[in-house]
Amino acid sequence: MNIEQTKIGETRVISPQGSLDAQTEKEFQESVIGNIDGGEKSILLDFSKVSYASSAGLRAILIIAKKQKESGGKLGICGLHDSVADIFTVSGFDTIVDVYSDVSAGLQGLG
Amino acid sequence: MLTFAEEILLLFLDDDTGKFENMYYEEFKYALAGAVLMDLALRSKIDTDLEKLTIVDSSPTGEEILDAFLSMISESDEDKNPFYWVSEIAKSGAEIRDKALESLVSRGILRVEEKKILWVIDVRRYPTVDDTQEKEVRRRITELLNSDDIPSPHDVVLVSLADTFDLFPHIIGEYETKKLAPRIDQISRLDLIGQSVSHVLKRLREIKADAYVLHPY
Numbered sequence: 001m002n003i004e005q006t007k008i009g010e011t012r013v014i015s016p017q018g019s020l021d022a023q024t025e026k027e028f029q030e031s032v033i034g035n036i037d038g039g040e041k042s043i044l045l046d047f048s049k050v051s052y053a054s055s056a057g058l059r060a061i062l063i064i065a066k067k068q069k070e071s072g073g074k075l076g077i078c079g080l081h082d083s084v085a086d087i088f089t090v091s092g093f094d095t096i097v098d099v100y101s102d103v104s105a106g107l108q109g110l111g
Numbered sequence: 112m113l114t115f116a117e118e119i120l121l122l123f124l125d126d127d128t129g130k131f132e133n134m135y136y137e138e139f140k141y142a143l144a145g146a147v148l149m150d151l152a153l154r155s156k157i158d159t160d161l162e163k164l165t166i167v168d169s170s171p172t173g174e175e176i177l178d179a180f181l182s183m184i185s186e187s188d189e190d191k192n193p194f195y196w197v198s199e200i201a202k203s204g205a206e207i208r209d210k211a212l213e214s215l216v217s218r219g220i221l222r223v224e225e226k227k228i229l230w231v232i233d234v235r236r237y238p239t240v241d242d243t244q245e246k247e248v249r250r251r252i253t254e255l256l257n258s259d260d261i262p263s264p265h266d267v268v269l270v271s272l273a274d275t276f277d278l279f280p281h282i283i284g285e286y287e288t289k290k291l292a293p294r295i296d297q298i299s300r301l302d303l304i305g306q307s308v309s310h311v312l313k314r315l316r317e318i319k320a321d322a323y324v325l326h327p328y
Contacts (some may be wrong), residue, residue: 010229022158022167055152055159055303056167058118059264067259087161089270 003031006057015046015105020057029060033067034093036037044106048079065097074098078106113218113244114174116211117147119272121220121245122282129224129236138312140204142276144197145308147180147207149268152304156181159303163190177212179203194309201311220244251285255298256291262298268300271305275312 001024004015011036015017016028045061047053053061063079068075078100080088088094100106112123119142121327123131126234149163151157158167169185171178180200200207215317233255235319239245252269255262262270274295279288288295299305 022155022165024246052160056155058301059153059302062261062267066263069261087303090161090300090306091303095297096301097146 001027003028005031008037008103008107009111011042011044011107012040013044013046013107015049017049019052019054020050020060021054022056024055025060028057029063034092036064036067036071036073039065041071042110043068043073043075044083044100044103044110045075046079046106047077047081049079049104050084051081052100058087058091061093061097065110074110076100076106076110078101091099113305114142114177114214115150115268116143116176117215118244118248118269119146119203119276120141120208120215121239121276122269122273122278124221124246126237126245127241128241129221129238131227138276138315139208140201141197141209141315142182143306144200144209145269145272145275145304147177147200148193148196148304148307149272149328150174150177151184153264153268157184159193159307161303162192164193165190165315175209186304188276189216193304194311195305197304197311208295212290249282256283256294262301267301268305270295271302272308274299275305275309308320 001020002017004071006013006015006016014032014035016024018024020028032045033041076098079102080099088099098109100109123139125131148157150164152159154172154177156168156172158164158165160197164184166185168182172181180203183199188250212221213285216223219240220239222240223236224238226236227265248269251266252273254264255270279291283291299309
């Protein structure tokens, strides 16, 4: 899985690409957890290039959200495609992670 | 580490009598089927979305009961949805229950007590020997429900199963269950397999209700 990262102001923006499923969730999770362990207190997951998320992908987001909350940091997610937004809504993930329309809205929300 | 089937059995079991609380086997077997699928998912053997359940890794887990169903799913010609597998695995509910009880006895958590009712009918009960694990599960779940903490995937599964099978009044009492209903619902929804088990059970209850309307006696 290709994962791009950039720092905008105080926020680390992490942009995975492709499908977030059992094949890719570990790599994604390790990449984000690495940032949390490294002290990043504001993280925005840009999912504009994620076309699919399975239950394994959701579990990775759950673990990341738990870790970031325990470290006292903030986490947001933005740019959800319709299919990913559907699975987010059905599973109620939008109640545990702040969802934003795009990176700009995410940066404003987390800032 | 206990399997989910073992953990859910402990939550269903009355410690003193060794009998199962409110156990209606027709429904309970779906709890066990869901527990098996959730175990396979958390061990990264299967993956699911809203429409299908796929095999990720068919190598054995080392847990006899899980591996039997992992093989069954691996040998399927095409991807089926999670509802299908919950219903299919539930057909072996008695086998899952017996294996899980056997395992809990061999771990020294339960003991077997054979009794006769009216001198004729054999009854087997499972009084608790060591309630450490069960108390720990209850403590963790109670703490989680009374906080706004983000749950671990493991606790999501337990809350989802306990909610689907109306176990919370038994675990935290009727009053707390009502008070914490929104929080229980929030956590239960986080697991897609748990949602499938809940759908199958809802359908089963609808069929039974329809049958009662047609044939009340």
